Amino acid sequence: MEYQAVEKAILQRGVEWKIDPTLDRINALMDLLGHPQRAYPIVHITGTNGKSSTARMIDALLRERNLRVGRFTSPHLTSMRERISVDGEPLSEDRFVEVYEDIRPYLELVDQQQGRLSFFEALTGMAYAAFADAPVDVAVIEVGMGGTWDATSVAEGAVAVVTPISLDHVDYLGPDIEAIAREKSGIIRPGSTAVLAQQPVAAAEVLVRRAAEVGATVAREGLEFGVLHREVAMGGQLLRIQGLKGVYEDVFLPLFGEHQAGNAACALAAVEALTGGDEPLEGDLVGRAFAQVTSPGRLEVIRRGPTVVVDAAHNPGAMETVVQAVEESFGFSRLIGVVSVMADKDVAGVLELLEPVLTEIVVTRNSSPRSMDVEELAALAEGIFGSERVHQAARIDDAIDMAIGLAEDTGEFSGAGVLITGSVVTVGDARLLLRAGGPA
Known part of the structure; x- marks a missing residue:
């Protein structure tokens, strides 16, 4: 076979x-x-x-x-x-x-x-x-x-x-x-x-x-x-x-x-x-x-200029540690989020933890059939972030392009970043799109 x-x-x-x-x-x-x-x-x-x-x-x-x-x-x-x-x-x-x-x-x-x-x-x-x-x-x-x-x-x-x-x-x-x-x-x-x-x-x-x-x-x-x-x-x-x-x-x-x-x-x-x-x-x-330890998909930097970080956090416990680590280790002056989560997770809890650190958020869906519908996710996000900070993209590749564009618009490459998170599948999709990554 x-x-x-x-x-x-x-x-x-x-x-x-x-x-x-x-x-x-x-x-x-x-x-x-x-x-x-x-x-x-x-x-x-x-x-x-x-x-x-x-x-x-x-x-x-x-x-x-x-x-x-x-x-x-x-x-x-x-x-x-x-x-x-x-x-x-x-x-x-x-x-x-x-x-x-x-x-x-x-x-x-x-x-x-x-x-x-x-x-x-x-x-x-x-x-x-x-x-x-x-x-x-x-x-x-x-x-x-x-x-x-x-x-x-x-x-x-x-x-x-x-x-x-x-x-x-x-x-x-x-x-x-x-x-x-x-x-x-x-x-x-x-x-x-x-x-x-x-x-x-x-x-x-x-x-x-x-x-x-x-x-x-x-x-x-x-x-x-x-x-x-x-x-x-x-x-x-x-x-x-x-x-x-x-x-x-x-x-x-x-x-x-x-x-x-x-x-x-x-x-x-x-x-x-x-x-x-x-x-x-x-x-x-x-x-x-x-x-020599690596942990692919866990606060992993996969691109520079602007810096793109991926993390597979998919529940509030994991997202809390991610938010703390991003604030401690990266010091972004402007951070754009790309978020796709599974519909059966505590999505509101995840979004509430992200709100203080994200300047804007792009919601999308990943390649899993369990991924939350984009419009449903956007509605939840708008209730937490306000509609002016929330963007939608039907596909994750378009969401990543949009987020990088939003980060680049500032002209502050050293201070702007993109965080892609919400699910292991989201991170796997992003790694393939941005790095054509093989097995981690």
């Missing part, structure tokens, strides 16, 4: 955002495959925001220790292959096809006996199989949604990382922070180490209770580890981090925002917990690893 045919076959298994709270099908698949997820230690990551960035940082730290690392993240920006990486690189098209062909008979058998495996279940099976076949020394696994019922939870992580929890996917995960935290706490397993980012009180109580119930060791940001000092630096920030085993000085992180500093502290604590012993990691190793 060709790569495009494989991608189409996986997509035909249904949309990613609809989940069925059962592990029966994925467990059946793992049984048939010989439980590849047991062939390597796992760092399992859940939370609402920051999961992919944290996964990339953990991956970088482990590879700098000369370990072979598999990384499974979601969703993707431009290519499905981005989700399954080995040695820091997405599977090649040929290898992606090989892995699919290897497990296809087992997918079809489960389809017949247990009901059709979902899009995400099929990819999860591919990832675990690819990592066992590589073989990898460690796998860094990001949940798709939630924790207890997520397909990735057929594996038991030696380390469970919980990034900041906020309201999102309430139709599936529960109506409040406590319910969402309860679902996500399912990745904390007996005897593991739970690395917890700073959380709302209600979430923290649930997570610590779960750790106590299963006998997991708890490491909490702000108590057992955390960022001691940070300052904005050219192209990122300079950090002093208290780890679980020592203090790491003058760590340069080429990513923007306080939230990324917190992600870095969680990643460092996770790797310290995984390695065991009492000795800290080598300081130079930590510095080298973090200096």
